Each structure stands twice: as C-alpha cells, then as structure tokens.
Amino acid sequence: MIVVMAVSASEAEIQQVVAAIEAQSLHALIMPGGERVAIGVPSAIPPEIREDLAQTLGLLSGVDHVAHVSRPYKLASREFHRADTVVEVKGVHFGGPQIQVMTGPCSIESYQQMATAAKAAKDAGATVLRGGAFKPRTSPYSFQGLQEEGLKILRQVGEENGLITISEVMQPDLVELVASYVDILQIGARNMQNFPLLIEAGRSRHPVMLKRGPSATFDEFLLAAEYLLHNDNQQVLLCERGVHPVDRSYTRNTLDLNAVPVLKEVSHLPVIVDPSHGTGVSRYVPAMALAAIAAGADGLMIEMHPNPRVALSDGAQSLTPAQLQLLMARLAQLAPAVGRFVIPLTGGDLKPQMNANERG
C-alpha cells in the first residue's frame, strides 16, 4: 500500500499518516520526492484490515490518494498456488488436457425434452448435462422453472446417459437441495455477489461453477471465488459469460475472451466459457466457441435444445442437436492446434482421467 501525499502536504500531515500506519503495528517508509511525498507500507497487510486501513488513511488530511500495490485475493491467486487446479467430478477433469463441454437446454421442461437433449449431448461427445430448474428471469411474467421436479428429471437423464450434471442454485436455503441432485452447482452472473449464497455454496463443499457478473472487474470476480475457497471449497470453476455490451442491438452481451488469458495467468482455477449467453444469438455461438478454445479455455457451456423454436426460454441462443454435433466436430478438429482434445481417443493413448468404462 502506498499513501500518496498532496503536493501541499505538511510535515505534520506526513507524520500523522506514519502514526496511523504504525498504530496497526506496520512499518511506514517515507519516500521523499521532487514534488510530493509517498509513504509505503512495505509489509504484508492482513487482509481483514486491508480495505479499512486504506480507507482510514485516505481520509487523513494532506493525503491525495492511497494505491494498492497487490491484489486483494489470496486463495484464488496463482502467486500462492502455482500449479493449475484440476477439478475432478466423477471422473470428469476440468483444467486438464481435455476440453469439457457442458450442454443442454436453458430450462428443464419435461422428461422427454431432457432425455432427447441428453442423448444428443452424449452422442456429440459432451460430458456434462445442463438444465435449469430454478430460473432467474428478468420479467416476472416469464416461465420460472420446474423447480425440484426438474432436478429429478435432470438427475435421472444424466444417469441414464452417463453424463454428470450442472444446475443453477439461486438462494442459500436451497443449496443443500440442489446439491443433493446435481454434480455441479452453478452460481449465475446475477448472483456473483450474492454473498450469503456464496458462503453457503462454499460450505457445501460441492463443486461450483461461478459465473462472472456482467460488469464485474476481475478483482470482484476473483473475490467472489475467494468466498468459496475461504469457506473450504476448492472445487471451483470460473465461467466467463459476457459483459455488458457497448451495443445491445446485435448481441446480448460482449463475450470477453481477454478474460481467458488473464484468468489463466492470475489464477490457478479452471476457466469455462459460455458463448451462448456471451452472444445471445445461436448462429454466433460456433465462432465464439472455437475462439474460446483457441484462447485457452478449459471448457465450454453451450445451450442446446431439441427444438429451440418451442423452448420455454433462451431459444434464440440455443443450438439444435445437429448444430451441436457439427460444432463438436469442429472443436475436436481445432483443439489439437492448441494442445488440447475434446473427445478422447479410446484405447491406446489413455488420458489418466479416463478409463474406458467411464466413457461408455
């Protein structure tokens, strides 16, 4: 932390800053300059007083501003955890050489719909089935989801098709219920800073995929992940799903693929990309799915519906099973160019995370 004094700051004001730093048993280092003085706090500042100390110092007279010189998150940072984290869920590894594809409809509508979707997902080579049971809808007049009945369907068709499952949980008192049905909890973009939910999802120790909020900075995103890690949940996937767009008239969001190299550098957690929400337009999904893999993403979440035209939600951004099949083939063709694979070659060159009967 660096306290930058105003050009006009007096010696007494400088000493007041030094005293406030030393009152926290920290060392203060005065850096006289040509125009102004800066005062450094060159020790590790305990995270629980970091923000408050910065604020207190910022209010002292003669202080121009306070600059942080280190990032506010610890557990999510690669600086303190050099190796990539590989999250393993029932034999599916996120963060390893295989690109994992999560697919399925926005909303779970019926057993028949989900059975068709699951079979299409499996046939195309996806490993994770998605489907929403509790739906966050912008309008109170839109379909709100099948709730627990939907979770039952999701679990059943997942098991029938050898796919692990993911579904969104929206409130802390439902974490336990949702975790009892699905393999991965999804925390949606609108809930990225729903702290009671993060704490409860952390405590569940259930794998969690955390989506970035549409105007969240990387620090805010990684601090939200820190809530999960801090509550002793290490099975965390980060998901980029698009930020608030400059132009809402062509796409629903701006998929921020810069997030992929940034997050892979500063954090050790796996990074998933959701081109369906990131564009909002199904015909742009393949291009952006390919781009995400080229940028280094560890997985994809892609909406697919047996019949998008009758979907109860998000049909405009859903692929058909045939479109998914084609996209998976293109992903499989591209992945080796970046040292990854999408669909494992069975037999022969086995990847450690797989044995034959897990793949079916």
Next chain:
Amino acid sequence: MIVVMAVSASEAEIQQVVAAIEAQSLHALIMPGGERVAIGVPSAIPPEIREDLAQTLGLLSGVDHVAHVSRPYKLASREFHRADTVVEVKGVHFGGPQIQVMTGPCSIESYQQMATAAKAAKDAGATVLRGGAFKPRTSPYSFQGLQEEGLKILRQVGEENGLITISEVMQPDLVELVASYVDILQIGARNMQNFPLLIEAGRSRHPVMLKRGPSATFDEFLLAAEYLLHNDNQQVLLCERGVHPVDRSYTRNTLDLNAVPVLKEVSHLPVIVDPSHGTGVSRYVPAMALAAIAAGADGLMIEMHPNPRVALSDGAQSLTPAQLQLLMARLAQLAPAVGRFVIPLTGGDLKPQMNANERG
C-alpha cells in the same frame, strides 16, 4: 411487436411467420415495403408469452429481427397508473412535496455509534435512519455486519429519536426477520435481480427500496420493481445509486442522474438518489445531493458516520454529522427553487410525521 423480414425473404417464409402469430390467436398485419416486408402484431400480447413469441418468431427462416414496440413492464408504468404514487411509512411520505433524507452509517457497529448517528440525523432534519446489519462485502475478509443484534440496535435508536428505519436484506429466508425490525426493506444493487428475494420481499407487503444494479437498463430495473408489484406490494421506492463508471480511478461509480427524469416520466414510483455510493467520495456527495434534488428526486440516501475515520465500512464516502448538517441546510435552501421542501415549516400545514418539538 414487429417482425422485420430479410430483404431476401420469400413469400412462403412470410406466410410461415403469419401462421406462427395466428397460432397464438393474435392478428398479423403484413406491411409490404420497398426493400423488405415487416409483419406487425397489432394487438396487446399477453406478457407471459411476449418474450417467448418474440424468440420463436426470431428463429423462423427469412426473419431479420423482431422489434418490440412497447415496454415490457406494466404495473410499474405510468401509462397504466397516471398519478404519482406516494408511499407513506408511519407518516413519512415519499413522492410528495417533501424531500425525504435517509441517513446513517453504512454498518451498524454499536449502540453508542448508532445513538450518536441517530441524534445527528434527527438534528439535521432527516426522517429516516439507515444502518446495515447484514453487509454485502466484496471481500470475504471484510467486516460482515452485526446481523440480528444490529437490527435491534437500529430499531431502538430509531424509536428513541423519532426516525423511521431502513436496512438491507440479502436473502429471502431473512425477509421476515428484517421486516420485523425495520420500517423499510432495502434491496441492494447487487441483488436487484435476485428474484427469490424480490418475490419474498413482494409477498411481505413491507415497504421496499429497490436499488438499481450497476449495469442495469431501465427496463431491467423496472422489471425488478415489477416483481415486487406483481406480488401485491405497492410500497416500492426506486433508488439510483450509480452505474458502472467509465473511469474508476476518481469515483467509485457514475451517478446517473438522467435516471431521475426518465424514471419520473415512465413510472409513477418515487425516486430516491444515493450520492454516497454514486460517487464513493464524501467530498463529492454534497454537490451530487444538490444536483439530485434539482433533477427532481423525491429523496436522498446519504451515508453519515459519527467518525468516518474509524468506520468499519464505507468511511471514505461518509459525511460527518457536521457535514450532514451543512448539507441539509444547503438542500433546504435549494429545494424551494424546484417547488419542494426538505424541512417543513411547523404550524399550519402539518405533516403527520411531525409534531413541533420533534422538529425543533
């Protein structure tokens, strides 16, 4: 709703769109044009099928795009509720001629802190006491609030000083608890689209102040209010608190005062402005509080702490009691220029929330 066909659309494609509209028992009106055809749906579309129909039509072949011609919210719209809504809470009227000022610290820290704050609020002419008991903090390492103990303190000092109270609720299963202590529930910007919370707060029929999310469009904001209204809660205050800034290095947010004339025009609900979060810097708060009133806001939420330098949160944006006193005097001086008042003239046209000795 207008379905705009591609330049290249065929007659068969046009007829397919017409059929899809008529399948919903709606009328379709073909508008032939020089280059392309548009197809209008000139009847009122039931809100529960509005989005889904738009999406379905958008996926038909030959369709360029679908444009909505009316706004998605109804109950929040002034078109169906011409008169201003005045929300009355224990004699305090929001949306009438008096500008209501809500003030107090970000976090409730102790009885002594709140008693001092409440007295300062009352002396300055504020009518509502704020204080956070459940705190949404970006970092898991920051102070998280006194929780129910804090609510007890807030209720007590509110009653001791003749102030109504407001505090944030962050999760649906705590709505009942928080409502049992405070007069107005606050739903924070990060929770603007926490739909389970909105539904529960709606059902409580307790007054609610809903803050706009930092990247929320007006439609999204008013649809969030619609969740409250749709659950039969008419006591809704809208609060603008700043949007995602172009430049985070000088202010924490960009206070969007355009929101005031826009919301006052399209909605009938009272509009509160929070210049403390809207700037994040206490020395900019007075200018923006004055500007908010000049723009037509019905009230203000202003953070004030007996001693901002030792505040456990948001000290940087909190006024001191003396700064609040001065600001209230300046607001009182400015309000008549826009036909409002801040502190009522006692005697004559008494407001129910006051008797002479409370105002002093």
Next chain:
Amino acid sequence: MIVVMAVSASEAEIQQVVAAIEAQSLHALIMPGGERVAIGVPSAIPPEIREDLAQTLGLLSGVDHVAHVSRPYKLASREFHRADTVVEVKGVHFGGPQIQVMTGPCSIESYQQMATAAKAAKDAGATVLRGGAFKPRTSPYSFQGLQEEGLKILRQVGEENGLITISEVMQPDLVELVASYVDILQIGARNMQNFPLLIEAGRSRHPVMLKRGPSATFDEFLLAAEYLLHNDNQQVLLCERGVHPVDRSYTRNTLDLNAVPVLKEVSHLPVIVDPSHGTGVSRYVPAMALAAIAAGADGLMIEMHPNPRVALSDGAQSLTPAQLQLLMARLAQLAPAVGRFVIPLTGGDLKPQMNANERG
C-alpha cells in the same frame, strides 16, 4: 512511480529494476515487504519519459506491475495552479459567479433561422450563441452543414444581438478559418483525441471549449486539455456532454455530473455542461440543466431551435424558444441557492461583466 515485484522475484531481478531506474538519473528506493518487494521512484519524473519508463520497467523480468502515484497532467492540474481560471471572452467571464448559458441550434440552416434563434437567446438571458457550420454526422446521408456560409451568418447575427459565438471546428486546416469568424472554437467529443486538431487549436490562442469523449477517462480528458495548454493556449473550457450509456433506449448518453465536482477539484479550468447531448431528449434537458448548476457547473450549452420539428439535425434534443425562456427563469431562481447567478441585476440591458462593480 512504484514498481511492484512478483512474489517470486529474485534479488537479481530487483537489482535490474534499480539499475534501469538509475540509468535515467533517478533515485530508486527499495521497499522490502512481507510477501513482495516494491521499488519506488521518489523523484519528479520528467513527463516526456514517464510513460516510456513505466513501460520499460513493466517489461523487466520479475516485475508484477508498475503503478503511477501521480496524475499524468500538469498544466491542467489544480496542484500547480491553485486559483480558479476565469476565461474572459469579450467581457463574458467563464468560471466566475455568473453562470453563462450558450444556446442556439445544432446546425446553422439560414439567416432567418439564426436571427430568430439569436433574438430568443438574447431575450432569455443567454450570453453565447451556438450554431454548427461544419457538422460531424454519424451517417454520410445526413445534412453536413453550411460551412463557411454558416459561419458568416453566425457572426452576423451574433453581432446584431450582442452575443458572443461558438462553433465547432473539425480539422486542423480549418482552425484559422473558423477562428476568424467565431469567438470560441468548439472541439467536439468525437475529436477529443484528434491530436493534430488540438495542437492547431492550441497554437491559435483562440478560446476553446473542449468536449469530453463519450468513453474518455478524466486523465484522458485532462491530457487532451493539456495539449491545448502545452501549446500556450490558456483559454480553455472543459465540457461534459455525456458518456456512453448503460441503456441507449431511453437516453442518447448518460450525463456524468460526477464530472463537475471531480473536474472542479482536480483542475482549475471552468466546467461547462451540455444537457442536450447528455440526454438527447428535449424534455429531460431542463431537469439536467438545473442539476448541472446545482452540482457546480460554470455554464451550460443548451440546444434551442426556433422550430425543432423542422430542424435539420438534433431536433429531438432542442428546446423551443419558449421552453428556453422558462428554463432560464428556473435556472435564475435556482442559481442563488448555490451562490451563483444567471442573469445579472442591471440597469438597462447591461451585462454585469462589462461593469465590475455591479457584481460586488
């Protein structure tokens, strides 16, 4: 400047940074910390090497990032010019107690149109007449302006009505021409970083109003002003005209009134606000004009057209003469509440700035 080393940085990497700093004849101060080392450059860094040094250091191995601790602009900063700058143009003072109102149509269309507008401006109490002769239009199919013919009209009707004039210049080779007709050169938001234009406008020593770009940070805005000041032009007005909006469907821009207290604090230059472009909707202009004055602006630029419905550009955001008259009356009523005035108390038709003792 602070060079923050990575946690893993070696002693040799630290010494490499020190050497690079000392190679510029600057002093390097090593600040050992608990987790990482920071290296300060505690002297005034010459502005011409500031960015380049930061970049060079940032590329050295073992460096995490480089943080600036001071702002990049000098001449525009209040730190080196404590007193408010008052720009005087033919007796009209910007930055003093009088709020100056600039008004007139977006485009100069004819002598008759401008004569009517000028009379309306004068009658309402405005002091500056605006009108565009060279028009920046988003579409090549829109009206592009009367060019030099328009400037002649503007000068004539300004003189006939005792108003000073302002008009936009869009290219460096026209600075001299435009300056020969108008009293203040306007540099538009789209040209805020048109550096050849800034340099030429600086060299002209003609008064300039510089509009903030729609996504410009304050540093970028003040560095653009620095181009003018650095070329020896001290007669610079800053103009906030709205930033890129979160929501384009209700207003054309988001008027960032936070800019007013921020710019008044960090710079000594007068600040003008343009609520016409800042909203894009004439019926929101009065509320935001009032708010701008309440926030501390030194002047306003307001589009007014004798007949907005037939305007060749920007009619949707233009007031009628009657609306302007009413707004000026409301501004005059509000200004004293913030210690300013709009229309001086005078005998006859005199403007106070022509007669110092009238201000007192």
Next chain:
Amino acid sequence: MIVVMAVSASEAEIQQVVAAIEAQSLHALIMPGGERVAIGVPSAIPPEIREDLAQTLGLLSGVDHVAHVSRPYKLASREFHRADTVVEVKGVHFGGPQIQVMTGPCSIESYQQMATAAKAAKDAGATVLRGGAFKPRTSPYSFQGLQEEGLKILRQVGEENGLITISEVMQPDLVELVASYVDILQIGARNMQNFPLLIEAGRSRHPVMLKRGPSATFDEFLLAAEYLLHNDNQQVLLCERGVHPVDRSYTRNTLDLNAVPVLKEVSHLPVIVDPSHGTGVSRYVPAMALAAIAAGADGLMIEMHPNPRVALSDGAQSLTPAQLQLLMARLAQLAPAVGRFVIPLTGGDLKPQMNANERG
C-alpha cells in the same frame, strides 16, 4: 420505420402522424392494437431523410417513440452485396482463404529499427509491414512520431523486403502525402468519426483500414465505413481493436471478438483483428490472435518491435521477433482447422493468391 403512439394518443394525433408521413410522399399504414396504435412506413425511406423524418415524427404530440426496422447503412451491408468483398493490394488479398498478418512496431524510430522489424516480419510469414509516422498520443509529452521521414523509411524497408505497407493518417490534409508512401491508409480508433478525414480518405480511392472506436456501436462503425464507400472507395478493411473495458487494471481494452461473426454476417467487408491494442499486454496477444482466427477473422494486426524494452511507444504490447515467429507457427497450425491458411505452400517466394491451384 414504426411510429408507436402513446396509449393515450387521440385520433387527431394519429392523423397528424399520418399526414407528416404522407407529406414526404411515403405511405403510412395504421396498425390498431389492443392498447396502442402503431403506424408503419412500409416503403424504402431515402437515407438522406431517414434520421430527420424519425426525429420530426418523434416530436409530434401523442407519439411515444419511433423505432427503426432497418439498419442505417446500405453500401456496407451484406443485404445489398451478398458476396464477400476481397480487397486486393499489390497481390495481397484480404477476405480470401489466406489470413493476412500485418506486423511491425507501433512507431517508426529509425531505418535500422525498421529494417530489422521488416526482416523479422518477412521471415515469420507476414505480408504487411506496419509502422506509425504520425502518432496519436494521449499525452502531449509522449513521442509524436518521425512524420514524413518515417514514411520514407517505411516505404524503403517495405520494398526491400517485399512487404506491402500500412500507416496511420490523422488529418485530412495529409491523406495525399501518406497515400503517396504507403499501400494502405490506417484510420485509427480515435478518428473513427473524424468525418473530414473519412471523406478525404474515401476520395483518395486508396485502400483503407478503418479501426472501430472504443465505444462505437456496430451501426456507428458501419456508418463510418459507409463514408468511405459513399465516396467511391471500395477498398475498405474493418478492424476490431478492443472496446472500452469493464476493468482497465488488467488489460487496456476488451477485445470484442463477437464483432467478427457479427461483422462477417451483416457486412461483406474483410475483418481484421488487432489483439495488441485489444489487450495492451504482449503476453496475452498470442491467445487472442489465435482466438481471432478461430472466430473467423480475415487478418491480424500485431505489434512487433526488435526490442520492445526500448520502444518509444507501446512496448508493453509488442512481441519480439522470436515471439512473432512462434505465434505465426501456431497460427499456421490452427488456421486449417477453420478452413484457412496463414503461410502458403509455395515454391520460392510466391504468394498463393497469384496461383489458384496452390490453394486446392
């Protein structure tokens, strides 16, 4: 164009709208609805009256708003030009199967620097040499470029190495000069709406690469391209270079790769991506270059400097020659997965586009 009436609009107000439309010799189609009336203009509206008519109608009483149903650009639109435009510059084809890579330093600093850069570019397989002679710099204290002297160097080293050249032009009166030295004129992001420059660059009929402004919508971007096309210049390349970021602390911009599939769909012009400015950080450039190609871009602009640590500008985002070489190899490996190639298989130094059967 659809004029949506307010719910409360009267029959007389509706007729006034119809009359205003018919006054332009256009047909008006009344669409009665359940709650409100909409009035369509089902004919092709001449572009020169489009915006003005919309504005005029929007100001009539009883009108809620006016919605455009078609895009404002024509010449840039794929609807009226179905086939991909391939821009050919001295045998280098943009928009065909070969991905063209433009590379070189931000600023031209010396013959020696450029000769080294050009050789490195050629060796790596790039086809276009870039270098800035007239530099747009945010700060007036930064290096401003070698100007005409730089252009001479660029032309010379381009010729010596068999590379075509590109350089930025910032003002209309220099278009002719810059065009006399370089093969492609670059119009920078800050000048995207510098209309005099667009007009002059259009008239030059010289190939132009137009960069998207950092907060430009797609309509604004394509209307800027329309200025070039409308002035009879068909040799236009579009360049996405990053939009205003949510978070400036990790990357300089947010590279908007959604722009690639969007622009390829709605326009026929080739699309280039600049990951150097799109990230601002050299170590993120390779990931985003690969992603751009995967998304469908027709070319890349990548900053490369023989020695980034001593670069006079943008060193932080420049690759070294060795990094470029490695990236080109990775691009060459990835391109076939999306049906493209980077480096043609040829005998000798032949460009493949001169020899169709080499592509196969």
